[in-house]
Amino acid sequence: MKKIKGSITSPKGFTATGITCGIKKSGKKDLAIIYSEIPCSAAAVFTTNKFKAPPIIVSEKQMRSGVIQAIVANSGNANAATGKQGITDAWEMVDVAAKALKVLKANVVVTSTGIIGKLLPMEKIVPGINRAVNNLSKKGGLDAAHAILTTDKIEKEITLKVGKYTISGIAKGSGMICPNMATMHAFITTDAKIDSALLKKLLKQAVDVSFNMLSVDNCMSTSDCVIAMANGMSGAEVTGHKSQEEFKKALDHICIHLAKEIARDGEGATKLIEAKVVNAKSISDARDAAKMIISSDLFKAAIFGKDLNWGRLVGALGASKALFDQNKVDVFAEGIQIVADGGELDVSRSQAKKIFKMKNIIFRVDLKAGKHSAEAWGCDLSYDYVKINARYHT
Amino acid sequence: MKKIKGSITSPKGFTATGITCGIKKSGKKDLAIIYSEIPCSAAAVFTTNKFKAPPIIVSEKQMRSGVIQAIVANSGNANAATGKQGITDAWEMVDVAAKALKVLKANVVVTSTGIIGKLLPMEKIVPGINRAVNNLSKKGGLDAAHAILTTDKIEKEITLKVGKYTISGIAKGSGMICPNMATMHAFITTDAKIDSALLKKLLKQAVDVSFNMLSVDNCMSTSDCVIAMANGMSGAEVTGHKSQEEFKKALDHICIHLAKEIARDGEGATKLIEAKVVNAKSISDARDAAKMIISSDLFKAAIFGKDLNWGRLVGALGASKALFDQNKVDVFAEGIQIVADGGELDVSRSQAKKIFKMKNIIFRVDLKAGKHSAEAWGCDLSYDYVKINARYHT
Numbered sequence: 001m002k003k004i005k006g007s008i009t010s011p012k013g014f015t016a017t018g019i020t021c022g023i024k025k026s027g028k029k030d031l032a033i034i035y036s037e038i039p040c041s042a043a044a045v046f047t048t049n050k051f052k053a054p055p056i057i058v059s060e061k062q063m064r065s066g067v068i069q070a071i072v073a074n075s076g077n078a079n080a081a082t083g084k085q086g087i088t089d090a091w092e093m094v095d096v097a098a099k100a101l102k103v104l105k106a107n108v109v110v111t112s113t114g115i116i117g118k119l120l121p122m123e124k125i126v127p128g129i130n131r132a133v134n135n136l137s138k139k140g141g142l143d144a145a146h147a148i149l150t151t152d153k154i155e156k157e158i159t160l161k162v163g164k165y166t167i168s169g170i171a172k173g174s175g176m177i178c179p180n181m182a183t184m185h186a187f188i189t190t191d192a193k194i195d196s197a198l199l200k201k202l203l204k205q206a207v208d209v210s211f212n213m214l215s216v217d218n219c220m221s222t223s224d225c226v227i228a229m230a231n232g233m234s235g236a237e238v239t240g241h242k243s244q245e246e247f248k249k250a251l252d253h254i255c256i257h258l259a260k261e262i263a264r265d266g267e268g269a270t271k272l273i274e275a276k277v278v279n280a281k282s283i284s285d286a287r288d289a290a291k292m293i294i295s296s297d298l299f300k301a302a303i304f305g306k307d308l309n310w311g312r313l314v315g316a317l318g319a320s321k322a323l324f325d326q327n328k329v330d331v332f333a334e335g336i337q338i339v340a341d342g343g344e345l346d347v348s349r350s351q352a353k354k355i356f357k358m359k360n361i362i363f364r365v366d367l368k369a370g371k372h373s374a375e376a377w378g379c380d381l382s383y384d385y386v387k388i389n390a391r392y393h394t
Numbered sequence: 395m396k397k398i399k400g401s402i403t404s405p406k407g408f409t410a411t412g413i414t415c416g417i418k419k420s421g422k423k424d425l426a427i428i429y430s431e432i433p434c435s436a437a438a439v440f441t442t443n444k445f446k447a448p449p450i451i452v453s454e455k456q457m458r459s460g461v462i463q464a465i466v467a468n469s470g471n472a473n474a475a476t477g478k479q480g481i482t483d484a485w486e487m488v489d490v491a492a493k494a495l496k497v498l499k500a501n502v503v504v505t506s507t508g509i510i511g512k513l514l515p516m517e518k519i520v521p522g523i524n525r526a527v528n529n530l531s532k533k534g535g536l537d538a539a540h541a542i543l544t545t546d547k548i549e550k551e552i553t554l555k556v557g558k559y560t561i562s563g564i565a566k567g568s569g570m571i572c573p574n575m576a577t578m579h580a581f582i583t584t585d586a587k588i589d590s591a592l593l594k595k596l597l598k599q600a601v602d603v604s605f606n607m608l609s610v611d612n613c614m615s616t617s618d619c620v621i622a623m624a625n626g627m628s629g630a631e632v633t634g635h636k637s638q639e640e641f642k643k644a645l646d647h648i649c650i651h652l653a654k655e656i657a658r659d660g661e662g663a664t665k666l667i668e669a670k671v672v673n674a675k676s677i678s679d680a681r682d683a684a685k686m687i688i689s690s691d692l693f694k695a696a697i698f699g700k701d702l703n704w705g706r707l708v709g710a711l712g713a714s715k716a717l718f719d720q721n722k723v724d725v726f727a728e729g730i731q732i733v734a735d736g737g738e739l740d741v742s743r744s745q746a747k748k749i750f751k752m753k754n755i756i757f758r759v760d761l762k763a764g765k766h767s768a769e770a771w772g773c774d775l776s777y778d779y780v781k782i783n784a785r786y787h788t
Binding site for chain 2: 048049050051052080081082083115116117297298301302304305307310311314315317318319320322323324326327341342343344381382383385386387389390
C-alpha cells in the first residue's frame with residue numbers, strides 16, 4: 001500500500017468533473033459527477049438521522065441492487081426537509097443524468113449538501129447535469145473534490161496504490177457545523193474487483209473506525225453518506241483472506257484519513273484532537289470513551305485555551321458507557337503522562353508549551369480494564385465556531 | 395400549594411449557615427451547613443459519572459440508612475480525583491461536623507464543589523466547620539444558598555407552603571460548565587413527615603423531570619447530587635394517595651424551578667431555552683427528543699444569533715431515539731408555528747423579533763406519534779461560554 005499523487009479518477013475507467021451550475025451565489029463549483037465506464041459493485045452507508053433528506057431516501061433505494069455506475073452530487077442546497085417535491089427533484093436528477101450518461105436509471109445515485117428547507121433550483125441543475133456530463137474527463141477528479149464543498153476551507157482527497165489496483169476517496173464536510181448546511185459526504189472509487197456484499201461489509205467496518213469516530217459538534221446531519229464504487233477494471237480481484245485484509249487496510253486508511261481531514265477543517269478549529277483509548281474492556285467501551293472525550297465542549301474549549309485540563313477529560317470519560325476503575329486510569333498527551341492512576345501529575349510549563357505547539361494533539365488514555373482500543377477525532381471549540389453558527393441567518 | 399418568601403430554614407426545626415472559611419481566594423462564602431433539630435427521613439440522587447468524587451462516595455454510604463440530620467457543603471474545591479486522601483478528608487469532615495453538632499456520625503453527609511484534582515485545605519475546613527456550627531440559625535438560609543455557589547451569578551432558592559407543611563430547596567451550578575468546577579448541587583428541606591423510601595421514590599421521579607432534563611453543555615459532572623431531608627416537625631404526614639400527589643407536585647415544582655434557574659444562569663447564557671415535546675410514542679422518546687434539542691450546539695448558537703433555525707432543531711430531533719414520521723412534525727416557537735408537517739412555514743420578521751425579545755423561549759414540538767410529553771431546559775451558546783472555559787487555566 002502506497003500513497004500516490006492522484007484523484008478519484010486514478011482508478012482505471014473512472015472519469016469525473018466539477019462545474020458551476022449556479023446553485024451557489026458565490027459562483028463557486030457546485031455540481032460534481034463521478035462516472036465509471038462500466039457498472040460497479042457498490043456499497044453505501046447513510047445517515048441514521050430520522051429526518052432523512054430526499055436524496056438519501058432515493059439513493060438508499062438505488063443502492064439496494066449493489067450496482068451503480070455514476071454519482072451526481074450537488075452542493076449549495078441539501079434538498080432536505082423539502083417533502084414530496086424534494087423526492088420528485090431527486091428522481092429527476094437521476095433521470096436527467098441517466099439519459100445524458102446513457103446508463104441505466106437504476107445505476108445512478110444522487111447526493112445534495114447545503115442549505116436545508118429550500119427546493120432545489122432545478123432550472124439550473126438540469127442543464128448543469130447535461131453540461132457536466134459533456135465535461136467528464138480523467139483530469140476532472142480535483143474539480144469534483146472542489147464541487148462537493150460547502151464551507152470547507154480545503155478539499156479532502158487521498159489516493160492509494162495497492163498492488164495492481166488503485167483506491168481513492170474524496171470527502172466534504174465538518175460534521176454538521178456549517179451554517180444550516182447538512183452534511184458529510186465521502187465518495188470512494190477503485191478499480192479493484194470486489195463483490196458488493198463484501199464491499200458493503202468492509203465499508204461498514206471502515207466507517208465504524210473512521211467517520212463514526214468523528215465529531216465536530218455532536219450534531220448528526222440529515223444527509224450524511226459514504227459511497228464506494230468498484231469497477232474491477234484493474235483485473236485485480238479481492239477474494240481470499242490476504243487480499244481482503246489488504247483491501248480492508250487500504251479502505252480503513254482512506255476513511256480515517258478523510259475523517260481526520262474533516263475534523264482538522266472543522267469550523268473555527270485551531271487544533272485537531274485525537275483520543276486513543278487503550279486497554280478497554282470491550283470495543284464498544286473503547287469507542288464510546290474515545291468519542292465522549294473528543295465531544296466534550298468543556299474539554300474542547302480548554303484545548304482552544306491551551307490548557308491541559310485533565311479534569312474535564314476524566315469527567316467526559318466517566319460519563320461514557322465504558323467500565324473501568326477510576327483509580328487506575330492513566331492519561332498521556334503527546335507521550336507526556338499527565339494523569340497517573342486517576343490522579344494529577346505535575347506537568348512543567350515547558351512540557352505543556354511543547355504539547356500545545358502541535359496542530360494535532362494526541363491524547364492516549366489507558367483504562368487498564370481489558371484489551372480493546374479505539375481512536376476518535378475532533379477539534380477544539382473556538383470563538384469562531386460560535387461566530388460562524390450564530391452570525392449565519394436563515 | 396403557595397410560593398412564599400422563605401429559605402431552606404423555613405420548614406420547622408431547620409437551621410443553616412454559610413460562612414467564609416478561606417477555601418476561595420476571593421474571600422466569598424465557601425462553607426454551608428444545613429441542620430435539623432431531629433433526625434430526618436432522607437433521600438438522595440447522585441451523579442452516575444464513573445469518576446465519582448470522594449464526597450459522593452462517602453455520602454452514598456451515609457444515605458443507605460435513609461436517615462440524616464445535617465449536610466455539610468463546601469465550595470471552591472470539589473475534592474474530586476483526589477484518591478485515598480480525598481476519601482479520608484471527606485470522612486474527617488463528617489467526623490468533625492458530627493462532634494460539633496452532637497449528632498450521630500452516621501447522620502451527616504458531605505458535598506464539595508469547585509476545582510478538581512486538588513486536596514481540600516483541611517486546616518481551614520476543620521476550624522471552619524466548628525465556627526459554622528456555632529453560627530447556625532433560622533436566619534442562615536440565604537447565607538447557605540450563597541456559600542454553595544461557585545461561578546454562579548445568582549443564588550437559586552424556592553420555598554412552598556403546602557397545607558400545614560413547608561418545603562424548600564436551594565441549588566448551585568450550571569451543568570459542568572464552570573471552569574474546572576464540578577457540579578450541580580441541590581438541597582431540599584421539609585417539615586412534612588414522610589417515609590424515606592417514599593421520599594426516595596418521589597425524589598427520583600422529580601429529578602427525572604427536572605435536573606435530568608437540564609443541559610448547559612452536555613458535560614456530566616463527577617459530583618452532582620440532590621439531597622432531600624424531611625423532619626416531620628410540622629406534624630403533617632404524607633401518606634395516602636391525595637397527600638402523596640400533593641407532596642409530589644410540590645417536590646416536582648421545586649426541582650423544576652431550580653433546574654430552570656441553573657439553565658438560566660448557565661455560563662455565557664443570554665436565553666433560557668425550553669423544549670416541550672408532545673405526542674411522542676413513549677415517555678423515553680419524549681425525553682430523549684427534548685434533551686437532544688436543548689443539547690445541540692448548532693441550535694444553541696443559532697438562538698444566540700437570534701435565528702429561528704428550525705433545520706437545526708429538526709436535525710437534532712432526527713438524531714434522537716424518538717420514533718416519528720418526519721412528514722408530520724409541527725414546531726411552534728412561543729406559540730407561533732414555524733414548521734408544519736416537517737416543512738418550513740414563512741415566519742415574518744416582526745414575528746421572529748417578537749420571539750427573540752423573550753429571555754425564555756419555549757419551543758413546542760408535536761411529533762403526532764403518541765400521547766407522551768416531556769420538557770427540557772438549556773441555554774444558548776455564546777462567545778462568553780468559550781471565553782469562560784478557554785481562558786481559565788488549571
